[in-house]
Amino acid sequence: MTDTTTSQADAITPEFATEAKELISHYPVSKRSASLPLLHLWQNHFGFIDDTGIEWIATQLDLTPVNILELVTFYPWFRREQAGKTVIRVCRTLACALAGSYEVKDKFCQAVGLDPHEEHHGFGCAPPTSADGKFSVEFVECLASCGSAPVALINDDLVENISPTGVSAIVEKYK
Amino acid sequence: MASLLQPPHPKERRIIFGNISKPGYAPDIETYLAHGGYESLKKAITMKPGEIIDMVKAANLRGRGGAGFPAGAKWSFIKYDDGKDHYIVVNADESEPGTFKDRYILHEDPHQLIEGLAIAAFATNVHLSYIYIRCEFPKAAKIVWNAIKEAHAKGFLGKNILGSGFDLDIYVHQGAGAYICGEETSLLESLEGKRPYPRIKPPYFPAVLGLYMKPTIVNNVETICHVKHILAMGPEEYAKMGTPGDGGTRTMCVSGDVVRPGFYELPCGAVTLGELINDICGGLKPGRTLKAVIPGGSSAKVLRAGEVFKLKVKGPDGQMIDKDTPLLDLTMDASTLQAAGTMVGSGGVMIMDDTRDMVWALNNLNQFYAHESCGQCTPCREGSLWMSKVTTRIIDEGARPDDAKNLKNIADNIAGRTICAFGEACAWPTQSFLAKFPDEFEKRVV
Incomplete structure (x- = not known):
């Protein structure tokens, strides 16, 4: 599943390594606690986490690679494949569903050229991604903004009170 | 974020949300200080740690995360001088469907949380603390981290806080999209860098064997924020706002089929469900009738419109008698909702009308x-x-x-x-x- 043609670890910069050290220093009692911070750092930097990323993080924390891999396969946030440049996470849970999030998600898929029925396999797979690599769209569980439903997290931005007719204008902003 | 704060309803009492969504209020420390910030911490460091815990107990503060455990009792499980390291971990993993209050505190008034946390740490001999924020709040993590640095620069965190000899470091730790991490022992496993499988209790009560197997307090964001206000107004004043055993205010997050969804900070037990829906949230949408209410986050048992509950109340001669209480007359406090077979939980009220399946x-x-x-x-x-x-x-x-x-x-x-x-x-x-x-x-x- 991982792209093996290039190794992410070969592309580590000194700045990246310094940032990793800084994160590890936040956990003076146990380095292992820095597992999630380093995974976030890696995914934010490279877009996904390949085998060399798992090995590199394990080495920094005096762990074996499986200690890191078992986190990547557990947490829905992490992925082992490249996703779209913009990731659209539409909230699926009750308050948003009552406010029309299923229709909103379909509209997002259509607006970026994805089949709304394409399945997201989870377990580290990237969410369905448009052919040009610009967008991924997925359902996520409650984003804790039920009072302004339906909502989506688009990259780092929370977009609220989304109407199906407003979707294409939202997508335009991220093109 | 859209402001969901409506003009205050006469029954509201804004303590935690006093400044949130107010025009001109920013999350930086200068704004916070201009609004009386860190005064409670200055007071706390002149007190004995035990006095602070007694105040939190007297305030009848219950946890606002869902389980509703009395906060003062939780803190008093930590033995101040047992020679062990202690930790406080703030649960900012807000992910119970229906609940969206902590999101606003973290984004708009982070110093309120940091001040409350510093007071709690001083009271329980904690020198290292983590705020566990779900990664779906990426901006909140940056805002809170920036607030921590500001507080350090002003001497409210770090070594020898305000000359008291007390040291405290706080770090932000981000989750990775798993609801289970809101369960406190799962959260601790996650913070230790392990697969976040909850721990079995006994023996792994956080107060005994918590983070790194040391005595640990895990508190919700809103719970910790209440602490500074308890010190500021005194526990008696604070407790008086609520009901016996459920002091202070509680933020109710209302979503679903009402005219004005949003968050409303109300003295515990100040309103009935009917007042909350019809009076405060503007009722149901035109032409609709009520069908169902989930009163305390998605895990709370659903209630049906028209239900009548037999609740124990004090009769004229002091005896406890059964009283028929219709759904909309249920008081929104911990004990009433428990008696009705559900719970106030994390305060997430979801309303469904007659069009819903x-x-x-x-x-x-x-x-x-x-x-x-x-x-x-x-x-x-x-x-x-x-x-x-x-x-x-x-x-x-x-x-x-x-x-x-x-x-x-x-x-x-x-x-x-x-x-x-x-x-x-x-x-x-x-x-x-x-x-x-x-x-x-x-x-x-x-």
Whole structure:
């Protein structure tokens, strides 16, 4: 599943390594606690986490690679494949569903050229991604903004009170 | 974020949300100081740690995360001078469907949390603390981290805080999209860098064997924020706002089919469900009638419009008598909702009107729990998925005559048979939707 043609670890910069050290220093009692911070750092930097990323993080924390891999396969946030440049996470849970999030998600898929029925396999797979690599769209569980439903997290931005007719204008902003 | 704060209703009392969504109020420390910030911390460091805990106890502050455990009692489990390291971990993993209050505190008033945390740490001899923020709040993590640095620069954190000799470091730790991490022992495993499988209690009560197997307090964001206000106004004043045993204010997050969804900070027990829906939230949408209420986050048992509860009240001669209480007359406090067979939980009130299909609503929640079960305990891992598959099939193909019985059987075999309370959380919706809306399941039998 991982792209093996290039190794992410070969592309580590000194700045990246310094940032990793800084994160590890936040956990003076146990380095292992820095597992999630380093995974976030890696995914934010490279877009996904390949085998060399798992090995590199394990080495920094005096762990074996499986200690890191078992986190990547557990947490829905992490992925082992490249996703779209913009990731659209539409909230699926009750308050948003009552406010029309299923229709909103379909509209997002259509607006970026994805089949709304394409399945997201989870377990580290990237969410369905448009052919040009610009967008991924997925359902996520409650984003804790039920009072302004339906909502989506688009990259780092929370977009609220989304109407199906407003979707294409939202997508335009991220093109 | 859209401001969901309406002009204050006469019954509201804004303590935690006093400054949130106010024009001109920013999350930086200068704004906070201009609004009387860090005065409670200055007071706290002149007090004895035990006095602070006694104040929190006297304030009758209950945890605002869902379980409602008395905060002062939780703190007093930590023995100040036992020679061990202690920790406080703030649960900012807000992910109970229906709940969205902590999001606003973290984004708009982070110093309120940091001040409360510093006071709590001083009272319990804690020198290292983490704020566990769900990664779906990426901006909040940056805002809180920036606030921590500002507080350091002003001497409210770090070494020898305000000359008191007390040291405290706080760090932000981000989750990675798993609801289970809101369970406190799962959160601790996650913070230790392990797969976040909840720990079994006993022996792993956080107060005894918490973070790194040391005595640990895990408190919700809102709970910690209340601490500075308890010190500022005094515990008696604070407790008086609520009901006996449930002091202060509670933020109710209202969503679903009401005219004005949003968050409302109300003295505990100040309003009934009817007042909350009709008076404060502007009632249901035009032409609609009430069908169902989930009063305390998605795990709380659903209530049906028109239900009448027999609640114990004090009669004229002081004896406890049963009183018929219609749904809309239920007081929104911990003990009343418990007596009505549900809970105030995390304060997330979800309203559904007569256009809603209860099997569809239950299926939505079942899919949530099936997705979020951590998989450690078989009854929950398998059962949550079975319940989700059955309700999905009922919607797609119609119900079989024994579906309702089977669903109840599955749910009954999860609750009470798992390591953590997720078992109950995922069983209660199915149990209560079946009990309260049996007709909706029956009419789907083909």
